[in-house]
Amino acid sequence: MFKAIFEPKSVAIIGASREPSKIGHAILANFIDGGFEGDIYPINPNVDEILGLKVYKSVKELKGKVDLVVVAVPAQIVPQVMKEAGEAGVKGAIIITGGFSEIGKKDLENEVERIIKKYEIATVGVNCLGIFDPVSRVDTLFLPYYKLERPRSGGIGFITQSGAIGSAVLDWAAKEGFGVSKFISYGNATDLDEVDFLEYLGKDKKTKVIVMYLEGVKKGKKFMEVAKKVTKKKPIVVIKAGKTEKGARAVQSHTGALAGSAEVYSAVFKQCNIVEVETIEELFDLARAFDNLPLPKGKRTQIITNGGGMGVLCADALIENNLELAEMSDEIKNKLKEKFPPHVVVSNPMDLIGDADIGRYELALDAAVEDKNVDAIIVVVLYQTVGIQSGVVDIILKATNKSDKPILVVSSGGAYTETHMRMLEVSGVPAYSSVSRAVKTLEKMWEYSVKNVGKE
Amino acid sequence: MFKAIFEPKSVAIIGASREPSKIGHAILANFIDGGFEGDIYPINPNVDEILGLKVYKSVKELKGKVDLVVVAVPAQIVPQVMKEAGEAGVKGAIIITGGFSEIGKKDLENEVERIIKKYEIATVGVNCLGIFDPVSRVDTLFLPYYKLERPRSGGIGFITQSGAIGSAVLDWAAKEGFGVSKFISYGNATDLDEVDFLEYLGKDKKTKVIVMYLEGVKKGKKFMEVAKKVTKKKPIVVIKAGKTEKGARAVQSHTGALAGSAEVYSAVFKQCNIVEVETIEELFDLARAFDNLPLPKGKRTQIITNGGGMGVLCADALIENNLELAEMSDEIKNKLKEKFPPHVVVSNPMDLIGDADIGRYELALDAAVEDKNVDAIIVVVLYQTVGIQSGVVDIILKATNKSDKPILVVSSGGAYTETHMRMLEVSGVPAYSSVSRAVKTLEKMWEYSVKNVGKE
Numbered sequence: 001m002f003k004a005i006f007e008p009k010s011v012a013i014i015g016a017s018r019e020p021s022k023i024g025h026a027i028l029a030n031f032i033d034g035g036f037e038g039d040i041y042p043i044n045p046n047v048d049e050i051l052g053l054k055v056y057k058s059v060k061e062l063k064g065k066v067d068l069v070v071v072a073v074p075a076q077i078v079p080q081v082m083k084e085a086g087e088a089g090v091k092g093a094i095i096i097t098g099g100f101s102e103i104g105k106k107d108l109e110n111e112v113e114r115i116i117k118k119y120e121i122a123t124v125g126v127n128c129l130g131i132f133d134p135v136s137r138v139d140t141l142f143l144p145y146y147k148l149e150r151p152r153s154g155g156i157g158f159i160t161q162s163g164a165i166g167s168a169v170l171d172w173a174a175k176e177g178f179g180v181s182k183f184i185s186y187g188n189a190t191d192l193d194e195v196d197f198l199e200y201l202g203k204d205k206k207t208k209v210i211v212m213y214l215e216g217v218k219k220g221k222k223f224m225e226v227a228k229k230v231t232k233k234k235p236i237v238v239i240k241a242g243k244t245e246k247g248a249r250a251v252q253s254h255t256g257a258l259a260g261s262a263e264v265y266s267a268v269f270k271q272c273n274i275v276e277v278e279t280i281e282e283l284f285d286l287a288r289a290f291d292n293l294p295l296p297k298g299k300r301t302q303i304i305t306n307g308g309g310m311g312v313l314c315a316d317a318l319i320e321n322n323l324e325l326a327e328m329s330d331e332i333k334n335k336l337k338e339k340f341p342p343h344v345v346v347s348n349p350m351d352l353i354g355d356a357d358i359g360r361y362e363l364a365l366d367a368a369v370e371d372k373n374v375d376a377i378i379v380v381v382l383y384q385t386v387g388i389q390s391g392v393v394d395i396i397l398k399a400t401n402k403s404d405k406p407i408l409v410v411s412s413g414g415a416y417t418e419t420h421m422r423m424l425e426v427s428g429v430p431a432y433s434s435v436s437r438a439v440k441t442l443e444k445m446w447e448y449s450v451k452n453v454g455k456e
Numbered sequence: 457m458f459k460a461i462f463e464p465k466s467v468a469i470i471g472a473s474r475e476p477s478k479i480g481h482a483i484l485a486n487f488i489d490g491g492f493e494g495d496i497y498p499i500n501p502n503v504d505e506i507l508g509l510k511v512y513k514s515v516k517e518l519k520g521k522v523d524l525v526v527v528a529v530p531a532q533i534v535p536q537v538m539k540e541a542g543e544a545g546v547k548g549a550i551i552i553t554g555g556f557s558e559i560g561k562k563d564l565e566n567e568v569e570r571i572i573k574k575y576e577i578a579t580v581g582v583n584c585l586g587i588f589d590p591v592s593r594v595d596t597l598f599l600p601y602y603k604l605e606r607p608r609s610g611g612i613g614f615i616t617q618s619g620a621i622g623s624a625v626l627d628w629a630a631k632e633g634f635g636v637s638k639f640i641s642y643g644n645a646t647d648l649d650e651v652d653f654l655e656y657l658g659k660d661k662k663t664k665v666i667v668m669y670l671e672g673v674k675k676g677k678k679f680m681e682v683a684k685k686v687t688k689k690k691p692i693v694v695i696k697a698g699k700t701e702k703g704a705r706a707v708q709s710h711t712g713a714l715a716g717s718a719e720v721y722s723a724v725f726k727q728c729n730i731v732e733v734e735t736i737e738e739l740f741d742l743a744r745a746f747d748n749l750p751l752p753k754g755k756r757t758q759i760i761t762n763g764g765g766m767g768v769l770c771a772d773a774l775i776e777n778n779l780e781l782a783e784m785s786d787e788i789k790n791k792l793k794e795k796f797p798p799h800v801v802v803s804n805p806m807d808l809i810g811d812a813d814i815g816r817y818e819l820a821l822d823a824a825v826e827d828k829n830v831d832a833i834i835v836v837v838l839y840q841t842v843g844i845q846s847g848v849v850d851i852i853l854k855a856t857n858k859s860d861k862p863i864l865v866v867s868s869g870g871a872y873t874e875t876h877m878r879m880l881e882v883s884g885v886p887a888y889s890s891v892s893r894a895v896k897t898l899e900k901m902w903e904y905s906v907k908n909v910g911k912e
Contacts, residue, residue: 146872148840148870160765162765163810164763164764165763165766167840169868171869174870213765215765239769241765241772242772246772247768250768250803279890279893306620312697313621315700316699320699384603384604384627412625412627412628413628414628415631416627435735436734
């Protein structure tokens with residue numbers, strides 16, 4: 001059922017249009033240009049050809065040939081085209097069209113629901129952005145690439161109730177170099193809802209961590225059942241909107257969902273070992289860590305830095321977040337002291353000093369990866385100093401490859417710094433713009449990890 | 457005294473070098489290329505010409521001609537060159553050279569101090585990055601522009617005890633488009649210290665807000681006296697490192713300062729109406745707001761958004777940070793309802809809906825600026841939607857120009873979004889990457905504002 005949606009062999013765009021400003025045009029263009037390898041059928045009764053493809057008057061002409069329909073016709077026509085899709089044997093649908101229960105037209109949405117159920121069409125929507133899959137290239141986001149960049153393929157599965165937040169975050173994720181397995185914006189959830197997608201991504205091999213923007217959950221009990229199972233295998237990170245009374249009221253005028261009390265939700269999340277966060281930035285700070293790094297087996301953290309002040313801030317943040325400063329073994333420390341110049345501070349924070357070259361990073365990282373007293377490593381690299389060259393990226397990648405401990409990188413700066421952060425990020429090493437973000441991430445990873453160990 | 461440092465008519469680089477990898481070369485090159493308009497004298501007894509400039513053997517040859525010396529010679533020669541500078545009538549010095557008390561050579565530093573005091577040379581350093589002034593172009597940061605971008609001229613005065621944090625943050629500030637009045641990294645504070653610079657920036661007309669990275673303060677009483685005076689005129693934002701016991705220990709091995717207890721510092725900051733923050737990002741989130749925006753006169757905040765979910769998150773964040781959702785007058789709301797299509801939610805959050813064009817932003821912003829029930833405005837602009845074009849930047853700038861309330865912009869996305877955020881930022885409108893950052897900023901602005909009103 002989900003295969004028809006995420007990995008269809010053929011897709012029909014119902015409401016395909018010649019007019020570049022129309023949604024039905026943008027979707028068709030993105031399927032063609034985005035590299036979707038299956039068959040693409042534009043459907044429109046009034047046109048013969050769009051973007052070089054033959055246009056069909058109805059999906060009924062393609063009986064048995066279409067796995068997925070993407071629907072972008074006016075709301076009142078949706079029941080009819082879904083009936084035709086059902087008769088044509090279509091198994092999956094993504095209905096972009098809005099104008100249903102969210103503006104009071106509950107009857108029209110019910111009619112669509114009856115047809116979907118009758119023909120057993122697994123449906124995303126109505127009133128949604130739909131799906132982006134970076135591998136199969138199913139892409140119903142009706143926005144040009146310059147407005148909405150598409151992220152690289154990776155392990156983050158992203159489920160969002162809000163289309164606007166979804167697209168803003170996806171765009172940002174692409175720029176930052178994060179890897180996404182599936183993006184799902186499901187709108188009114190006329191058929192498939194957050195629980196269905198959670199279950200699906202829980203089983204999806206490409207997805208290593210699931211992130212969710214939630215305004216409310218309809219089937220609380222089912223949600224908990226599924227979440228508990230999923231979090232034993234992979235982490236779920238949630239941001240819950242509408243936590244305050246006023247926020248909840250805003251939720252109601254947004255999607256009509258019942259937000260429920262913040263305390264109840266937080267208690268539920270805790271019970272299911274779902275990681276709850278407060279901001280979109282935290283959501284992805286965690287997602288990219290879970291996607292790429294091994295879980296910490298303890299909370300003893302070694303700081304390595306070429307800026308003393310950053311080391312101090314990092315030590316403060318670790319203690320304030322209930323983590324610990326690792327104490328490396330005397331043997332390893334003595335070895336380091338022999339190799340380093342005398343002004344390097346072999347302690348925790350390990351201050352490689354502003355004149356550090358990349359060789360010092362290599363020695364320090366190797367030692368921390370080897371030392372049994374270290375559970376996690378935070379490496380601060382300030383690229384402004386003379387001794388730091390691009391080679392530091394390779395040294396960090398090498399350390400990461402042989403490490404069974406999480407290594408989180410922190411850098412802060414301008415274009416030169418950002419270029420190197422991106423190099424790490426697309427190679428699967430999360431790079432954070434401040435020590436506080438890295439430390440908060442590590443703390444939540446540890447929380448997830450320790451609870452899960454208890455459960456197994 | 458400070459004039460010789462920040463606005464010298466002439467500068468001598470003692471230790472100027474032909475060797476591009478040397479600090480004394482980088483500093484000279486940056487004075488020449490950076491656009492410093494006064495006279496530049498390289499000093500080096502072994503060379504005749506560097507970068508096309510005549511080289512002098514000693515600053516003594518230039519008696520009466522030099523306002524400022526920048527010193528980048530080995531530590532043991534510093535006393536001698538400072539003596540020569542004193543004899544030549546130099547009034548200001550920036551001593552970059554390290555290798556004094558921070559590595560145990562207290563005697564050598566004391567000797568330098570005696571000479572400075574004897575000749576009354578106002579001195580920044582020793583062991584520091586020194587100064588960057590974007591107007592006078594005094595620039596002793598011995599790093600090429602590609603490693604460390606220089607920010608535009610603006611109202612943020614930045615005092616930092618840590619050179620590494622200083623340069624990382626300056627580089628980042630440049631990329632983000634923040635405006636800086638003075639950057640001061642003062643190292644060991646052999647002569648001038650944080651209190652002196654605080655007093656100076658307090659009086660400096662170009663500086664609208666002072667941000668400080670502090671590890672410790674030596675003269676507590678004087679610091680408080682000065683800070684209390686300054687915060688009546690302009691805000692001070694501080695990040696204090698070494699707040700935990702372990703962090704404090706790290707501070708000692710970093711600059712040897714006594715960090716002191718976090719509680720004591722926080723109490724002192726509160727008493728002086730200094731805004732304390734926890735992260736570097738917060739430091740500059742506040743700095744650019746204070747630099748550019750009027751202070752809020754109350755806490756009633758209007759949210760305007762084209763993404764419903766962002767509106768909900770923003771409402772949550774406002775309530776959680778003790779701010780209030782504004783209730784616009786019925787008259788103004790009714791006017792808006794007449795002009796907007798029926799699906800726009802004229803409330804708080806005001807949801808202009810995903811199909812919003814920039815005209816809707818203009819109407820909503822004008823109304824919120826006009827309405828007496830609104831003290832502050834948060835505008836969420838998601839650039840991913842079809843209706844939002846670059847013109848929205850002009851609409852926000854227009855609203856900001858006529859508003860006596862702070863307007864904070866929030867956007868999230870990729871390159872297209874970032875381009876527009878930067879357009880706003882360099883025009884003096886702070887643009888934040890998440891609602892939580894904007895709300896926290898507004899909350900601290902309100903705190904500063906309300907305490908100051910009480911004091912006057």
